[in-house]
Amino acid sequence: MAAHFLWRLAFLLLVSLCLIPERALGGKTRHYHFDIQYQNVTRLCHTKSMVTVNGQFPGPRIVAREGDRLLIRVVNHVKNNISIHWHGIRQLQTGWADGPAYVTQCPIQTGQSYVYNYTIVGQRGTLFWHAHISWLRSTVYGPLIILPKSSVPYPFEKPYKEVPLVFGEWWTADTEAVINQAMQTGGGPNVSDAYTINGLPGPSYNCSAKDTFKLKVKPGKTYLLRVINAALNDELFFSIANHTLTVVEADAVYVKPFETDTILIAPGQTTNVLLKTKSHYPNATFFMSARPYATGLGTFDNSTVSGILEYEVPSNSLHSAASMKKLPLFKPSLPALNDTSFATNFTNKLRSLASAQFPAKVPQTVDKHFFFAIGLGTSPCQQNQTCQGPNGTKFSASVNNISFSLPNTALLQAHFFGQSSGVYSPDFPNSPLIPFNYTGTPPNNTMVSNGTKLVVLPFNTSVELVMQDTSILGAESHPLHLHGFNFFVVGQGFGNFNPNKDPANFNLVDPVERNTVNIPSGGWVAIRFIADNPGVWFMHCHLEVHTSWGLRMAWLVLNGKLPNQKLFPPPADLPQC
Ligand code: C2O
Numbered sequence: 211m212a213a214h215f216l217w218r219l220a221f222l223l224l225v226s227l228c229l230i231p232e233r234a235l236g237g238k239t240r241h242y243h244f245d246i247q248y249q250n251v252t253r254l255c256h257t258k259s260m261v262t263v264n265g266q267f268p269g270p271r272i273v274a275r276e277g278d279r280l281l282i283r284v285v286n287h288v289k290n291n292i293s294i295h296w297h298g299i300r301q302l303q304t305g306w307a308d309g310p311a312y313v314t315q316c317p318i319q320t321g322q323s324y325v326y327n328y329t330i331v332g333q334r335g336t337l338f339w340h341a342h343i344s345w346l347r348s349t350v351y352g353p354l355i356i357l358p359k360s361s362v363p364y365p366f367e368k369p370y371k372e373v374p375l376v377f378g379e380w381w382t383a384d385t386e387a388v389i390n391q392a393m394q395t396g397g398g399p400n401v402s403d404a405y406t407i408n409g410l411p412g413p414s415y416n417c418s419a420k421d422t423f424k425l426k427v428k429p430g431k432t433y434l435l436r437v438i439n440a441a442l443n444d445e446l447f448f449s450i451a452n453h454t455l456t457v458v459e460a461d462a463v464y465v466k467p468f469e470t471d472t473i474l475i476a477p478g479q480t481t482n483v484l485l486k487t488k489s490h491y492p493n494a495t496f497f498m499s500a501r502p503y504a505t506g507l508g509t510f511d512n513s514t515v516s517g518i519l520e521y522e523v524p525s526n527s528l529h530s531a532a533s534m535k536k537l538p539l540f541k542p543s544l545p546a547l548n549d550t551s552f553a554t555n556f557t558n559k560l561r562s563l564a565s566a567q568f569p570a571k572v573p574q575t576v577d578k579h580f581f582f583a584i585g586l587g588t589s590p591c592q593q594n595q596t597c598q599g600p601n602g603t604k605f606s607a608s609v610n611n612i613s614f615s616l617p618n619t620a621l622l623q624a625h626f627f628g629q630s631s632g633v634y635s636p637d638f639p640n641s642p643l644i645p646f647n648y649t650g651t652p653p654n655n656t657m658v659s660n661g662t663k664l665v666v667l668p669f670n671t672s673v674e675l676v677m678q679d680t681s682i683l684g685a686e687s688h689p690l691h692l693h694g695f696n697f698f699v700v701g702q703g704f705g706n707f708n709p710n711k712d713p714a715n716f717n718l719v720d721p722v723e724r725n726t727v728n729i730p731s732g733g734w735v736a737i738r739f740i741a742d743n744p745g746v747w748f749m750h751c752h753l754e755v756h757t758s759w760g761l762r763m764a765w766l767v768l769n770g771k772l773p774n775q776k777l778f779p780p781p782a783d784l785p786q787c
Contacts, residue, residue, distance in 0.1 A: 237277030237329070237359075242270070244284040246292050246318075246350070253410075254403060255417035256382045260349045261288050261341075268376050268409045268440070269339070269352030276334040276359050282326045284318060290386070291317035293785075294326065295342035296354060297478065298462055298725045301694055303778050304328040305622055305745025308693055311343035312616040313748045313764060316623070316787035324785050334358045335462030336436040336480040338376070345754055348385040351378065351440040356462060365563060366458045366467060366484065369434035373425060377448075377475070377500055378406040379441040379511070389758055396589075396597035396604025398508045399755055405441060405500060405515035412516045423517035425498070429524070433485045434458075437475060442754040444502040444510060445476040445689065445728070447552075449542035450519055451496040455483040457560070461724035463696060464563040472545060474503055474556045476689035478726035478752030487521070495520050497541045504547050505731035506586075507684035512547060550731055553687070557702070557730075560722040572698045572718045573738045576674040578667070581641040581707070582609050583648055584688055584729060584751070584761065585680030587658040589613065600656070600683060606759050607751070608658040610639045613760030614750075615660050619787045621764060622746040626780065638663040638763060648680045648706050649732050656682050658760070665763070667741040669770030674700075676707050678734040685732035688756065694747035694767075696723045697739035704733035712736070726752055741767045744777040 249265040250257050263269035274280055286292050295309030307328040308314040318324045334356045341350035353374040358364065379402040381388060392399035404411035407423040427433060435455075439446055449455075449472040458467050459482035467484075475481055501514040545552040562570035589606040591597035599605040606613045617624070617633045624633040646653050667673065675697075679685055700716040716736060729735050750762035769776040 237275060237279060239279045239281060240274050242272060242280065242282040244282060244294065245287060246284060247287045253380055253418065253421060254382060254415055258382065258384065261290060261346055263350055263352065267349060268378065269350060271352055271374065272339065272354045273357065274330055274355070275357045276330055276332070279329045280326070283323060284326065285323040286318045286320055289320055290346060291319055291343055292346060292350070293317045293342050294339055294350070296326070296328070296337070296339050298337035298480070299328060299354070300331060300333060300696070300743060301328055301745070302331050302743055303774070303776065305694065305777055306780050306784055308745070309342045310693065310748045312618070312620055313746060314620060314622045316620050316785045317343050318785050322785060324783055325781065327781060330356055333462055335459050336374070336438060336482055337462050338438045338440055338480060340440060345385040345389045345442065345758070347440070347754070348379060348381060348442055351376070353436065353438060355436060365464055365565065365568065367432050369484065370428070370431035372434040372436060374408070374436045374438065376408050376438045377441050377446055377515070378409060379444065380404040380406050380411060392755070393758060396591060396599035398605060401509055401511040402442070403511070404513060405444070405446070405511065407498070407500070407515055407517040410517070414514050414516050425517060425519050426522050427487045427519060428522055429487050429491050430489045431487050433487065435483050435485055437473065437481045437483060439475040439477050439479055441477050443477070444504070445474065445687065446500040447503055447544045448473050448475060448498070448500040449544055450485065450498040451540035451542040453485060453496065453519070455485060458482050458484055460560055460722055461696070461726060463723045464568050465722060466561045466563055466720070468559045470556065470559070471542070472552070474553050476726060476728050476752065477754070478689050478691040479724070491521055491524055494538045494540055497539065499542050499544060501544055502547060503545070503549065503553055505550065506686035553728070554730065557728065561720045562723050564720040570698065570720050570723060572700070572721060573672040573740055574718055575672055576738065577672045578674070579640070580665070580673065580675040582675065582677050583611070583642045583680050584609055584677050584690070585686065586683040586756070586759070587611070588656045589658055606658045607756045607761035609761065609763045610642045611658050612638070612661045612663060612763070613658045614762040615662050615760070617662055621664070623780070623784070625746055625766060626777065634662040634664050636664055636666045636766065638665045648678050649685060650681070652682045660760070663763070664746070664766045666766045666768065668768055669741065669744060669775055671741040672738070673741055674736065674738050676734055676736045677729045678707050679729045679732055681732060687731040688729045688761070689726050689752045690729060690749065691726040691752045692739070692747065692749045694743045694745060695739045696725055697727070697737040698723050699727050699735060700738050701736040702730055702733060704730060707734040741765070743767055744769045744775065
């Protein structure tokens, strides 16, 4: 009798669990499968075998809702080690799923697999995922789209359609060979051969017209473009001829809408814009084009990528398919390659929505101040070698003069298992050990030091970080990306940061909240965030060449006291080094 009763109880429990609506449980569980495999891809009349996810280029689109849990099984079928990063996902308590190789995990080796398991908490908007080891992200990337919870509308007009626009960078050569060679010689790596929109270089390159992204639209509609810069080394201006864009979101956070003809987007940044199409069929087609914003001294790919905005012929009209072919074509005019005043104006317009529903929770007080000097430097050439960096040295890059070396094991594992000795030290300097005139005459000694040092933060520390560009090897804008957090961009300026004057002008009301911010060329930027996520969090320049040269560091945020303030234990399938 008793056993029978228990069975019935268990059965009823099971049934009722299945009947609880998805929202009450917080969200759905969504499964994805990523096979890391070779695929032949042809661009610019050249076929190369490259590393892809599921043979797709760009990779598959992940679509989820706020509150959902994602289980993404990654199986490595190629010779390279691999890891995948979910760029911009907070990873609350799930640092094991963040992805940067040798930071939160050992890479997934050939023949092995790993399930990335995390829940999307309090975030909605456009992000992306990409490989996070060496330069494999040049071919391994794709959109990560988080829709609002069902029945929660956007804080702007409901779009007729949503279209991801992913910028990438294409090398005819194998990018692993490109970066390996550069690291050996100490010189700058070869620049890319083309930029791409959704994997397609478009008509401005040789042998490429058939590989053109076309956006077919109807008149009088609003389209939501989810713009992602997955290029490796270049910030991009983007514009659509004869059309205005309304910016509504940056890095998966709503902003106060504003109109612009051109947007600026750095690698690692994402932006949602509304495109209102013309109310009547315009008898023309329009280029949408992107080209770099470049501030450094080095060479860069200064080509322009274009796609086509094409109005579908209304079915009841006189426009025949034949007349369409002869339509005039308009091209957008983009800012000059080094137009820093455009860049400044544009970034100044970005403000948090800061509404009742989407408040800007800007930290009003600061527990710990940090000042990081960020830029390029040099490291010595080995004996009997000739190096191709400045004055026969090797290019290097640093934060507070430390060029960060990745360990042979993962930092998070070393921390969690109490095995940090010989892996990292907890003494990253709060400010440069030897202050200098960061944006003035370069110092005589441009050599950086090497190390694996972390900043250690108690749980819930309120952090203010000023990042100062250095002009040691020429001023340059650096898009700095912080894993595991969004931060508020409370201030920015040119020249050297003045701690006595500049904080008075900080915006603590509606600063933009994001995960990747540009340090202005020859200037500084101030950010604030609360260290409310235990784990090891990478921070680096999202110009991949600078990351390779060591422009990276990591924060170690300790557990808090409450159960929901502690890092979860590592999953059983966490890769070993
Ligand atoms: Cu999108 Cu650590 O990078």
